[in-house]
Amino acid sequence: MPRQLNYHSIREIFTRFQTAEASPKGELDHVNAYTLVVAVALSAQATDKGVNKATRELFKIADTPQKMLDLGEDGLIAHIKTIGLYRNKAKNVIKLSRILVEDYDGEVPNSRAALQSLPGVGRKTANVVLNMWWRYPAQAVDTHIFRFGNRSGVAVGKDVVAVERAIEDNIPVDFQLHAHHWMILHGRYTCVARKPKCNACLIRDLCYYEDKTP
Structure with missing residues (x-):
C-alpha cells in the first residue's frame, strides 16, 4: 500500500497547484x-x-x-x-x-x-x-485522480471511495473546492499512466513515487 503524505507536504503541494493556476476549470463544455x-x-x-x-x-x-x-x-x-x-x-x-x-x-x-x-x-x-455547478467541495475520483493520489501519496486508498475519503480527510479545507480539478489536470497532463512527466512536475520533490522518470 502506498504511503500517505503528511499535512505539511500536502499543503505545500496544493499551494503550488494554486500558484500555478488559481481557479482550475473542468474541460467539459456546458451551458447549465x-x-x-x-x-x-x-x-x-x-x-x-x-x-x-x-x-x-x-x-x-x-x-x-x-x-x-x-x-x-x-x-x-x-x-x-x-x-x-x-x-x-x-x-x-x-x-x-x-x-x-x-x-x-x-x-x-x-x-x-x-x-x-x-x-x-x-x-x-x-x-x-x-x-x-454548485461549487460544493465534492471530490469526483476518476482514473487520473486515483492514480495520482496513490502514486504521489496525496490521497491513498484501495478504491475510488477510499481515495475520495482520503482527499476529504487529508487535503486542507481551503483547497477542497478546487482539489479534484487540480488533481485531474495534473494526472491527465503530467502524472500520466505510462511515462509520468516527472522532469516537468512542480511537486517532484514532495511526491512519494519511487520510479520517477529522469
Missing part, C-alpha cells in the same frame, strides 16, 4: 446544470474532447430536459454516435430527462442522492455536478 449532467454522463469511457465535439451542436437545440425529450432517442443518437457506448448512453439521457421533467419540474436536483437516482449518473458524475 442539465447540460453538465448530460456531458458528464456521456464522458464515461470517453474523452472530454470527444464529448465536446459531439455536444457542440446538440446543446444548441437540446439544453433542457423537455427539449431533449422532444429531440428523442434517435435524434440524440445522431449527435452522439461518435462516443463510445452511445446507444446505452442515449437511453439513459432520455430516461433521466423524463424523470427530471416528471419529478423535478425540469430542474436538476442538487443533492447527491437525488442525482445518483438518475439513470447513468453514478457517484462520480454527481460529485462533478455538485462541484462544478
Whole structure:
C-alpha cells in the first residue's frame, strides 16, 4: 500500500497547484446544470474532447430536459454516435430527462442522492455536478485522480471511495473546492499512466513515487 503524505507536504503541494493556476476549470463544455449532467454522463469511457465535439451542436437545440425529450432517442443518437457506448448512453439521457421533467419540474436536483437516482449518473458524475455547478467541495475520483493520489501519496486508498475519503480527510479545507480539478489536470497532463512527466512536475520533490522518470 502506498504511503500517505503528511499535512505539511500536502499543503505545500496544493499551494503550488494554486500558484500555478488559481481557479482550475473542468474541460467539459456546458451551458447549465442539465447540460453538465448530460456531458458528464456521456464522458464515461470517453474523452472530454470527444464529448465536446459531439455536444457542440446538440446543446444548441437540446439544453433542457423537455427539449431533449422532444429531440428523442434517435435524434440524440445522431449527435452522439461518435462516443463510445452511445446507444446505452442515449437511453439513459432520455430516461433521466423524463424523470427530471416528471419529478423535478425540469430542474436538476442538487443533492447527491437525488442525482445518483438518475439513470447513468453514478457517484462520480454527481460529485462533478455538485462541484462544478454548485461549487460544493465534492471530490469526483476518476482514473487520473486515483492514480495520482496513490502514486504521489496525496490521497491513498484501495478504491475510488477510499481515495475520495482520503482527499476529504487529508487535503486542507481551503483547497477542497478546487482539489479534484487540480488533481485531474495534473494526472491527465503530467502524472500520466505510462511515462509520468516527472522532469516537468512542480511537486517532484514532495511526491512519494519511487520510479520517477529522469
